[in-house]
Amino acid sequence: MNIGEAARGSGVSAKMIRHYESIGLLPPAARSEAGYRRYTDADLHTLRFIRHARDLGFDLGTIRALVSLWQDRGRESREVKRLAEAHIDALRGKLDQLQKMIIALEHLTACCRGDERPDCPIIDELAGSS
């Protein structure tokens, strides 16, 4: 199949498929006589794997490692789990950050009347009047 069909079938945009190839996350695709990239079902499988990993928030560097482990029959599941747990930790860190921001903002907006008057605890807080 051509790149468009592979894109539709995997949920990875054609743009990104080319990009993944260019950074070596995917091996160079086979080409038709006219130079069109051609994809097999196995390629599609790999693309879906990458897509799923992206959906879980893995960065491309880690995905590279995951693909490698996936294709390694002698892998130790320990390795995979280690990557996943490190990723969970990173996500939890971001989650904490977000939660703190949200809580702070909720406090501020709850205190702001939000009418036509200029007094605003949100602005006051940003200005460091606290």
Place this chain on the structure above:
Amino acid sequence: MNIGEAARGSGVSAKMIRHYESIGLLPPAARSEAGYRRYTDADLHTLRFIRHARDLGFDLGTIRALVSLWQDRGRESREVKRLAEAHIDALRGKLDQLQKMIIALEHLTACCRGDERPDCPIIDELAGSS
């Protein structure tokens, strides 16, 4: 004061101060005879304002609006509150995404033995065997 002191005093890196100036978030700083940027306490105040807004996760476009509102004595607090609430919504969206990822990953890692054997539900899930 010079840019380094302004940076230390505001928590905004010198690099970023120059950048904010270049994109018009800050007005061009006054200059010494030798061309060094010079900052007043008022400038420092603005920098701290920006820093606080960044800490709450606002993007620079919104911060531009917030600074503008801060300096507008006739502002309506409604405007500020609207920006803050829109931002909270955006953050909540990201939070949901993160939570879903974390939950999915926690399920998977809980099922993975993480030993020397290759069987791994994490990899299986990514490969779409589910």
Place this chain on the structure above:
DNA sequence: CTTGACCTTTCCATGATGGGAAGCTTCAGA
């Protein structure tokens, strides 16, 4: 007068993705 800390500008990089231009290929329909 030298040294080291500080400042200047300019260019490049990140990470993941998208947009667009200019040009070639393929296929279906008139």
Place this chain on the structure above:
DNA sequence: TCTGAAGCTTCCCATCATGGAAAGGTCAAG
């Protein structure tokens, strides 16, 4: 058979906030 549309190619640029490095000017203390 011609034509037009859709699909493909590569290459360059943009995002967003931030950092790094290079090459050079400035300043203060020893």
